[in-house]
Amino acid sequence: MGTLFQDLAAQFNQAFIEADRWQRYLSGIGISFTVTLGALIIGIILGVLVAIIRTLHDQQKGTDHSVLLSVANKFCEFYTTVIRGTPMMVQLLIMGFVIFKSSRNLVGVAILSLGINSGAYTAEIIRSGIMSIDPGQMEAGRSLGMDYITVMKDIIIPQAIKNILPALGNELITLFKDTSLVTVIGLTDLTKAAQQIQAKTYQAFMPYIGIAIMYLVVVMILTKLLGILERRLRESDRR
Amino acid sequence: MKKYFALLLAGVMALSLAACGGSSSAPAAPAETQKEETAAEAPAEETPAAEEAAADIKTVEAGKLHMATNAAFPPYEMISDNGGFEGIDVEIATLIAQKLGLELVVDDMEFGSVITSVQGGKSDIAMAGLTVTEERKQNVDFTESYATGVQVIIVPEGSDIQTVDDLANNKMIGVQDGTTGYIYCSSPVEDGGYGEDHVTSYPNGAMAIEALKGGKVDAVVIDNEPAKAFVQANAGLKILDTEYIVENYAIGISKDNNGLRDAVNNALKELIADGSVKLIVDKYINAEN
Numbered sequence: 001m002g003t004l005f006q007d008l009a010a011q012f013n014q015a016f017i018e019a020d021r022w023q024r025y026l027s028g029i030g031i032s033f034t035v036t037l038g039a040l041i042i043g044i045i046l047g048v049l050v051a052i053i054r055t056l057h058d059q060q061k062g063t064d065h066s067v068l069l070s071v072a073n074k075f076c077e078f079y080t081t082v083i084r085g086t087p088m089m090v091q092l093l094i095m096g097f098v099i100f101k102s103s104r105n106l107v108g109v110a111i112l113s114l115g116i117n118s119g120a121y122t123a124e125i126i127r128s129g130i131m132s133i134d135p136g137q138m139e140a141g142r143s144l145g146m147d148y149i150t151v152m153k154d155i156i157i158p159q160a161i162k163n164i165l166p167a168l169g170n171e172l173i174t175l176f177k178d179t180s181l182v183t184v185i186g187l188t189d190l191t192k193a194a195q196q197i198q199a200k201t202y203q204a205f206m207p208y209i210g211i212a213i214m215y216l217v218v219v220m221i222l223t224k225l226l227g228i229l230e231r232r233l234r235e236s237d238r239r
Numbered sequence: 240m241k242k243y244f245a246l247l248l249a250g251v252m253a254l255s256l257a258a259c260g261g262s263s264s265a266p267a268a269p270a271e272t273q274k275e276e277t278a279a280e281a282p283a284e285e286t287p288a289a290e291e292a293a294a295d296i297k298t299v300e301a302g303k304l305h306m307a308t309n310a311a312f313p314p315y316e317m318i319s320d321n322g323g324f325e326g327i328d329v330e331i332a333t334l335i336a337q338k339l340g341l342e343l344v345v346d347d348m349e350f351g352s353v354i355t356s357v358q359g360g361k362s363d364i365a366m367a368g369l370t371v372t373e374e375r376k377q378n379v380d381f382t383e384s385y386a387t388g389v390q391v392i393i394v395p396e397g398s399d400i401q402t403v404d405d406l407a408n409n410k411m412i413g414v415q416d417g418t419t420g421y422i423y424c425s426s427p428v429e430d431g432g433y434g435e436d437h438v439t440s441y442p443n444g445a446m447a448i449e450a451l452k453g454g455k456v457d458a459v460v461i462d463n464e465p466a467k468a469f470v471q472a473n474a475g476l477k478i479l480d481t482e483y484i485v486e487n488y489a490i491g492i493s494k495d496n497n498g499l500r501d502a503v504n505n506a507l508k509e510l511i512a513d514g515s516v517k518l519i520v521d522k523y524i525n526a527e528n
Contacts, residue, residue, distance in 0.1 A: 014377065024435075097446070101453030104411060106439070186413075186439040186450065195351060196425070196440065199417030202375040202491075204355045 015206035021197055028193030029214060032179040035110045035189065039175055042115025047122025050076045052152065054123070055130045059138070076123070083120035089181050091117055096185030110182040118175050125167045129160030162233050169226035173219050180215075190214060296339065296499045298363045304341040306332045307362035309350040311443065314464050314523035315368045315386075315488075318347075328366040330519045331385060331510065332490075335364075338506040351417045354379055357493045364503060365491035368462065370419040380494050382504040384487035385516050389463040390420050392479040393451065393470060400458050402481050407433060413447035413456035416440050419486060420460040448473060464524065 016022050057073035083091070095113040096106075103109055133156050141151035161168075180191040188196070194207035201207075299305050308316045308328060316326040324345040336343035346362050353369070356362040358379060368388055371381045394400045406412060406424075412433060414421040421440050426432030439456055441447040447459045448469045460483050461469070470476045490507065492500040510516050 010377070014374070097449050097453070101449075102455060104455055183416075184442055184446075186441050186446075186455075188435070188440070192416075192440070195416060196421065198355075199351060200372075200374055200422055202354045202358075202378040204358070 011203055011206045014201050015197060015203065015210060024188075024193045024197060025190060025211065025214065028188060028190035028211075029218070031107065031182075031187060031189045032176065034107060035114060035179045035182060035187075036172075036176045038107075038111030039114035039118050039179075040172060042111065043118030043122045043171075043175070046116065046119025047126050050079065050119065050123035051126035051130060054127055056148075059135065080120045080123060083117055088114075088117055088178055089184060092181055092184055106182075106185055106187040109185060110179070110187050114175060114178060114182075117178075118171060121171055121174075122168070125164050125171060126160065128167075129164035130156055132163050133159050165226070165230050165233065169223070169230075172226070173222055176218065176222065177215060296502045297496060298341060298499065299360060300344070302342060303344050304332070304336040304339065304364065305344045305346050305362040307346045307348060307353045307356040307365045308367040309353055310345070310347045312350075312368055312462070312465060313468055316345075316366070327386060327519055327523050328368065330522075331507070331516055332364065332366055334510055334515055334519075335503055335506045338509065339502055350415075354491055357491055360493065360495075363492070363496075363499060368488050369491050370486045371489050372419070372422070375491075378494070379491045380497075380500050381489040381491055382500065382507050383511065384489045385507060385511065386488045386520055388486050388488050390423070390460055390483040390486065391463045391466045392481075392483050393448070393459040393461065393466055393476055394457070394479060395451065396475050396477050398457065400479070402479065403483055406458060406460075410437060410457040411455070412438050413450050413459040414438055414440050415444045415447055415461060416442050418461070420462070420483070423484060424460055444469065448476070451476065 016025070053069070053072045053076050057069055060069075092110070092113045095109050100109045100112075137155055137159075138151055141155050142148070146154075179189055182189050183192040183195065190211050194211045197207045198204050306329075308324075310316045310318050310324055310326075312326075314326055315328045316324060319325040324347070329343075329345060332345075333343050346356065348356060350367060353365045353367045354375075357365045365379070368386075369375075369381070370388060371384065375381075392400070392403065392406065400406060400410065407428075410433075412424050414424055421438065423431070424433050425435045425438040425440075428434055439447075439450065441450060444459075444461050444465050447456070447461065450456045451459045452473060452475070459466075463478075463482075466478055470478055490503060492503060507516075
């Protein structure tokens with residue numbers, strides 16, 4: 001039993017302490033955070049745009065669409081179909097080795113790929129949020145003389161965000177874990193850092209269990225924060 | 240409802256645990272009986288030394304020697320035209336298995352999994368052009384070295400990188416995940432490397448070459464033999480005349496299986512002594528030049 005603990009201690013030492021390896025994990029988790037944050041911002045911007053175009057189009061059934069709206073709607077449909085219909089890893093490989101084949105800004109490529117990917121899912125989440133608000137509210141707002149954008153901005157979207165917060169939180173967590181895929185384009189995120197340490201030391205247990213715990217702790221913190229946010233938003237509710 | 244669900248969950252977990260136990264104990268029983276068979280067959284064709292070794296070695300599957308490798312590393316291991324495996328490592332392993340009276344089975348996997356596979360007891364020997372380093376020795380046993388690997392530098396034609404020393408001028412170096420090329424290049428400057436910031440590591444050599452062609456990296460450090468294949472396949476690339484580093488390849492074996500390690504090591508020593516290893520290496524490498 002004693003030797004088992006000695007072995008584990010030696011492994012721990014080799015995987016985290018020796019040669020200041022803990023710094024590798026730290027810089028890896030920093031990259032993972034940067035990519036998540038960047039992709040989240042791009043994803044939400046894209047998602048809101050696509051969601052608004054698609055609901056605008058769908059809610060005006062029967063009336064004459066402007067050509068511009070029809071084209072934009074078709075483009076958004078195409079975007080969600082392609083992004084949701086191809087694996088994240090394949091998208092990363094295409095971005096890294098075909099579209100940006102000579103770019104050395106790997107973080108940028110990773111943020112863009114994950115952001116564009118996340119945008120397609122976020123769009124559907126936001127669209128479901130907008131759809132969940134009774135169309136009567138839009139009609140009421142418009143009949144009071146507000147324009148479409150004002151009603152959307154001040155009445156519909158705030159309520160929609162409250163409804164979709166759990167789903168958005170889920171997307172954020174998925175996004176954070178998906179950053180582990182950026183290893184394929186050569187970016188040294190948390191997963192790659194562990195893989196490199198495994199290659200140097202030929203031991204898998206400590207590096208991989210170690211990063212699993214790190215990912216888990218980050219996700220648990222994110223979940224907690226989202227829970228607090230959700231509670232705060234529900235304070236004025238009467239349900 | 241919740242209670243029933245919890246009960247169901249507990250049941251499922253118990254079952255899955257039982258399943259794990261079952262699968263690991265099942266092959267153990269026939270192992271005993273088959274071992275005698277191989278030991279009995281061995282004297283007919285093998286030398287007394289090898290026969291002795293075969294008697295006390297434990298392998299994952301009785302009568303078989305499982306070799307973990309990544310068959311994308313010509314000429315050491317590759318997939319032959321008919322879908323089988325060939326290469327220097329495969330042929331040497333075949334001879335070792337013969338000496339031990341075992342049948343060779345090649346387990347093809349990702350390079351990064353090769354060592355874990357022998358540590359975890361999924362395969363018996365790891366042979367994938369593995370370089371011996373002090374740190375690796377703490378977690379796996381190595382045999383004698385059986386071949387020399389050379390790491391070279393690939394650059395685009397007309398590159399301003401002419402020698403190894405030019406790599407130090409703030410260049411971006413492409414390497415393959417988990418290779419010694421990565422380990423050496425990424426080590427701090429005071430240890431003779433270039434630092435992590437000057438190295439981009441790709442899952443395989445072909446991707447590193449792709450990055451080199453696109454201009455993401457200025458040079459690729461990789462083993463000599465695959466390097467030749469890559470340069471041949473991609474116009475506009477060349478291998479620098481100066482070698483990056485010369486290193487020794489050995490077979491990796493679990494630290495928990497000393498019997499097998501000694502047996503394989505002895506067999507390998509015999510093969511090196513009688514020139515068989517050199518014959519195989521010459522067949523693949525020197526014949527090409």
